[in-house]
Amino acid sequence: MSGLQRGSVAVAGAAESDLGLVAQHTSAVDLMAQGTLRALDDAGLKLSDVDGIFAAATQSRLAPMALAEYLRIKPRYFDGTIIGGSSFMTHVAHAQAAIEHGLCEIAVIAYGSTQRSVTRAAASPREYNYYESPYRPILPISAYAMAAARHMHEYGTTREQLAEVAVAARQWALMNPKAWEKEPLTVEQVLKARMVSYPFTVRDCCLVVDGGGAIILTSAARAKTLKKKPVYVLGVGDSLSHLTISNMPDLTVTAAADSGRKAFDMARLGPADMDMVSLYDAFTITPILFLEDLGFCPKGEGGRFVSGGTIAPGGKLPVNTSGGGLSYCHPGMYGLLVMIEAIRQVRGECGQRQVPGCDVALAHGNGGVLSSQCTVIFGSGATL
Amino acid sequence: MDNVSEQSPLGTYIEHLNAGQLAYQVTQDGKPVFYPRVAAPETGGPLEWRVSTGLGTVYSTTVVHYRNEPPLNLALIDMDEGFRLMSRVEDIDPMAVEIGMRVRFRTHPGDDKQPPYPVFAPAEQAS
Numbered sequence: 001m002s003g004l005q006r007g008s009v010a011v012a013g014a015a016e017s018d019l020g021l022v023a024q025h026t027s028a029v030d031l032m033a034q035g036t037l038r039a040l041d042d043a044g045l046k047l048s049d050v051d052g053i054f055a056a057a058t059q060s061r062l063a064p065m066a067l068a069e070y071l072r073i074k075p076r077y078f079d080g081t082i083i084g085g086s087s088f089m090t091h092v093a094h095a096q097a098a099i100e101h102g103l104c105e106i107a108v109i110a111y112g113s114t115q116r117s118v119t120r121a122a123a124s125p126r127e128y129n130y131y132e133s134p135y136r137p138i139l140p141i142s143a144y145a146m147a148a149a150r151h152m153h154e155y156g157t158t159r160e161q162l163a164e165v166a167v168a169a170r171q172w173a174l175m176n177p178k179a180w181e182k183e184p185l186t187v188e189q190v191l192k193a194r195m196v197s198y199p200f201t202v203r204d205c206c207l208v209v210d211g212g213g214a215i216i217l218t219s220a221a222r223a224k225t226l227k228k229k230p231v232y233v234l235g236v237g238d239s240l241s242h243l244t245i246s247n248m249p250d251l252t253v254t255a256a257a258d259s260g261r262k263a264f265d266m267a268r269l270g271p272a273d274m275d276m277v278s279l280y281d282a283f284t285i286t287p288i289l290f291l292e293d294l295g296f297c298p299k300g301e302g303g304r305f306v307s308g309g310t311i312a313p314g315g316k317l318p319v320n321t322s323g324g325g326l327s328y329c330h331p332g333m334y335g336l337l338v339m340i341e342a343i344r345q346v347r348g349e350c351g352q353r354q355v356p357g358c359d360v361a362l363a364h365g366n367g368g369v370l371s372s373q374c375t376v377i378f379g380s381g382a383t384l
Numbered sequence: 385m386d387n388v389s390e391q392s393p394l395g396t397y398i399e400h401l402n403a404g405q406l407a408y409q410v411t412q413d414g415k416p417v418f419y420p421r422v423a424a425p426e427t428g429g430p431l432e433w434r435v436s437t438g439l440g441t442v443y444s445t446t447v448v449h450y451r452n453e454p455p456l457n458l459a460l461i462d463m464d465e466g467f468r469l470m471s472r473v474e475d476i477d478p479m480a481v482e483i484g485m486r487v488r489f490r491t492h493p494g495d496d497k498q499p500p501y502p503v504f505a506p507a508e509q510a511s
Contacts, residue, residue: 130394131419132470134494134501137458138448146444146460153444153483197458198447198479246419246460246470251444 001093001236001262007384009096010223010230012106013043013216014343019329020180021116022210028059028123029066031112031212036071039214044227045106047071050216052104054091056082057112057212058124058332067110077104083240084367085280087111088215088336089374093236095217105218112212113331120208124332132244138197140282141205143245143369145197148285150251152199157303159199162284163190166203166326168312169281173323175313175353180209181327190284204284206324211331213340231346231378234269234360237262238374245369252300255373256293256364263362263375264295271295274377275358277317278342280334280366281324287311290364291319294375318355321345335365339376346378359383393420396433401500406436406489408467418467438489439464439507447478457481461504475505 015038017031032055040047053075055063064078077098081090088109095107115123126139137143151157167187173179185203193201223230239255239262242248264270271294279287279294288302296317297305305311311319322328322341329337342361344350359382365374391399393409397420400407409417409431411424417431424431440463448456457478462468473481487504494500 130499130501134492134498135458135470135472136448136450136456137470138450142446142448142458145446146458149446149483150444195447195449197449244470246468251460 001238001266004093004096004236004266005100006234006266006268007232008220009099009217010220010232011215011343011378012218012223012226012228012230013039013045014340015039015042015213016178016337016340017112017212019178019211020209022114024117026114026117028057028112028114028212029070031114031210032057032063032067032110032214033070035112035212035214036067036108036110039108039216042228043216045216047073049106050108051075052077052095052098052107054079054095054107054109055111056080056087056333059113075104083372085282085333085335086238086365086367086372086374087333088339089236089363089365089376090238092217092233092339092376093238096233096236099217099219105222107217108214109217109336110212110214111333111336113333114210115332116209120332129244131246140369141200142197144283144285145200146245147251147289147370148199148283151285151288154252155300155303157288159191160187161303161307162199162204163187164306165281165284165287165311166190168306168309169320169324169326171312172321172353173327176323176328179323179328180207181323200283206282206326206330206334209329209331211329211337213336215336215339215343229347230381231343232381232384233376234379234383235263235265235267235377236375237266238372240372242371243368248370252289254289254293254370256290256375259373259375260294263377267377269360269377274360274362276321276342276345276355276361277319278338278361278363279319280338280364281320281326282330282334282366284326286366287319289370294362294364313353321350321353321355335374338365339363342378346380393422396420398499400435401491401502404491406438406502407433408436408465410434416465416467418469434465436463436465436489440487440489440504442473442481442483442485442487443468444483445473445481455479461487469502471502471504473504473506
């Protein structure tokens, strides 16, 4: 993003909260606090070191205040920008700006959700919209389903190709002890699962589970003095294109093209330089769209690109090595966890699923109904 | 009350629907605008109301499956005048609704909780 300095800030700590199905009566703020404390421990920092709070949660509309009250932090700087699942990538950009300007030094970016415990309807109540609600879309699923239908119509993408995305995610998830899903999945099982919004069966859709976490961002200079090897922010970019699916100009082209270009420009890198990518997979169509719009394959080729195990373990491009929102964890606004996996890959902490020699990783967030797109590129010290 | 508009954009739109018309707005240079707004996007300029011919083309479609209910069509319709809206294509099997299909508007009357709203049927079958 123009105005921000490549590598001026780094991730010093990253951690998930409890994931999956959390203890009865746990709140979203409990999970934000738990993630924050674990991420601080990961960084070797104390709660009293935190002077910047960035938080968003659908169950806590005033999330920065909720977290500040809970942990009794008096932040010098705070931001509760909420643009859906990509909110936390944008928090990285905003925290970087704040840190560069000395408005804070140790920033926590936190999220929590108990949508499996309380139901999705309770965790993310839908706003009434006269121009959409009477038709009873299952949102956000039906919006993405229409994007998939349009992609299939224009480019010949098939339901089998969509299913390959879910199958690859499941293969990665089987190597992640924290993943929700524990059993293998086949293309046929995806196609034969319960239809939700054509062409999506329930296996084309992300999980509905509890979860959250936090990352700690600080200046590059401070990060070098801390416990873990810094993971530098090489590039960030974000872009808004619409709110409702009725107002998305072209359902096959997302604003990831814009956010990606900004992030790549700032990082002075391109798609071919990425050792792994973490793409917000709310639905099987989304990694296909983002692979195209971020420049990993030409527009319209995403379905063919993901076929034959290209993004699965052992494939040409490691995508969503955690198992993604489809098989690892999707608490509703999954972007924070998208970044945590990319950060861990750059640190070399991913065990069985570790991408060898991973120095640069891209984390791409998506919010609303393909509405907000935010890209962050992380790099090891070797990339500075 | 001089400082309050007489009618909201949605109020005008619903009034047209009650008269069996699908209304939309145009900017001063003739660009279609939908959903109805208090002013033109991009310029903030004035908007004028128009009535659509009611003919459009399916831009995308899905079939929504609620448990214990018949499948329900959901579609985005590109109107011939150049604006798009979400709607539903009725009178045919929801899975038979195809991208590129020509459709014609009619008013769904709504009910005591829901004001009327536009729905569509295949153009050749509409009365």
